[in-house]
Amino acid sequence: MRRIYILALILILASLLFFTFYDLLHPTEFETDKTQISDYYIEHGVKETGAINLVTAILFDYRAFDTLGEATVIFIAVSAISLLATKERVLVSNTNFSPIVYQGISFIIPFLYILAFYLIFYGHLSPGGGFTGGVVIATTFVLLKMTFGIRYSREEKSLQRRSLIESCGAIGFIIVGILGIVRGDSFLANGQAGFDLGVAGQLLSAGIIPILNLFTGIKVGSGLAIIFHRLVREE
Amino acid sequence: MQFIYLVVIILFCLGLYTILMNTNLIKIIIGINIMDSSLVLLLVALSYKPAGTAPIIDKPYSVIVDPIPQALALTAIVIGASITALMLLLTIKLHRNYNTLDISEIRRLRG
Numbered sequence: 001m002r003r004i005y006i007l008a009l010i011l012i013l014a015s016l017l018f019f020t021f022y023d024l025l026h027p028t029e030f031e032t033d034k035t036q037i038s039d040y041y042i043e044h045g046v047k048e049t050g051a052i053n054l055v056t057a058i059l060f061d062y063r064a065f066d067t068l069g070e071a072t073v074i075f076i077a078v079s080a081i082s083l084l085a086t087k088e089r090v091l092v093s094n095t096n097f098s099p100i101v102y103q104g105i106s107f108i109i110p111f112l113y114i115l116a117f118y119l120i121f122y123g124h125l126s127p128g129g130g131f132t133g134g135v136v137i138a139t140t141f142v143l144l145k146m147t148f149g150i151r152y153s154r155e156e157k158s159l160q161r162r163s164l165i166e167s168c169g170a171i172g173f174i175i176v177g178i179l180g181i182v183r184g185d186s187f188l189a190n191g192q193a194g195f196d197l198g199v200a201g202q203l204l205s206a207g208i209i210p211i212l213n214l215f216t217g218i219k220v221g222s223g224l225a226i227i228f229h230r231l232v233r234e235e
Numbered sequence: 236m237q238f239i240y241l242v243v244i245i246l247f248c249l250g251l252y253t254i255l256m257n258t259n260l261i262k263i264i265i266g267i268n269i270m271d272s273s274l275v276l277l278l279v280a281l282s283y284k285p286a287g288t289a290p291i292i293d294k295p296y297s298v299i300v301d302p303i304p305q306a307l308a309l310t311a312i313v314i315g316a317s318i319t320a321l322m323l324l325l326t327i328k329l330h331r332n333y334n335t336l337d338i339s340e341i342r343r344l345r346g
Contacts, residue, residue, distance in 0.1 A: 017243075021243075055306050084328065
């Protein structure tokens with residue numbers, strides 16, 4: 001009986017979604033095109049922000065305040081997980097791998113760091129950015145922890161250091177934002193506040209965007225590493 | 236109707252079906268993640284324009300896909316990851332207390 005109710009509910013939802021999308025794709029004559037703002041970004045984005053990657057330009061210039069909120073979401077998740085995770089022992093990955101795994105992971109870690117910092121520092125020029133680079137940084141922690149065990153990376157001390165690094169990332173983001181106010185414009189202002197935008201397409205360009213990318217990468221990387229650490233605590 | 240929107244609808248409903256039909260907490264989390272992925276797919280599909288290039292303007296292109304939904308997709312991914320981590324942590328705690336992942340049994344244990 002329950003199964004029939006659920007199937008009926010899902011069928012109703014599916015038909016509703018179908019008609020919504022049908023309307024969305026066949027606009028009536030009264031509706032206008034709603035993409036003016038993206039046309040504006042495509043036309044003026046490079047000139048106003050100095051970043052040729054428009055997604056980064058939107059994330060760290062036009063809607064940088066949103067990105068601050070997004071970083072806060074990760075911070076809140078880390079806080080909640082740190083609060084809820086008790087210090088009981090969970091046994092994860094007590095297996096011994098073959099030497100190939102240990103050697104391979106040790107070999108690959110520096111290259112992963114190069115990839116992460118490439119993604120962060122070229123965020124305004126190529127696909128990538130602070131969030132992606134941060135996830136790659138967190139991946140190195142995950143790999144180390146899964147292969148060498150948690151004891152390898154000296155428990156509490158490194159955890160405290162990591163949460164300090166995460167706070168530094170958040171505070172750095174806000175300080176860069178306040179610099180915009182100090183220079184006589186709004187919070188997180190970039191080109192309007194007189195930061196040097198440089199030549200679009202070069203590594204040192206786009207004003208505060210690479211700095212914000214760096215802080216976001218630090219914050220996301222350490223935040224996800226803390227989350228993983230809390231989830232697979234092993235003593 | 237473009238095919239991709241049908242895929243979005245099917246994925247979303249599949250995720251909801253997974254949530255409603257299973258009693259295993261891990262499977263419910265997987266269902267929520269499927270719904271989340273369908274929304275990211277919808278955002279990417281909305282930004283698509285035929286024969287458009289990626290929104291990286293290193294030289295003048297004629298057709299460029301809409302960059303705003305892609306920025307929003309990033310938000311959706313980040314929030315999805317945070318929520319998944321929280322759900323997994325709560326699942327670990329429930330399993331530690333009740334030694335089961337079955338939500339109907341957990342309800343029975345609480346009386």
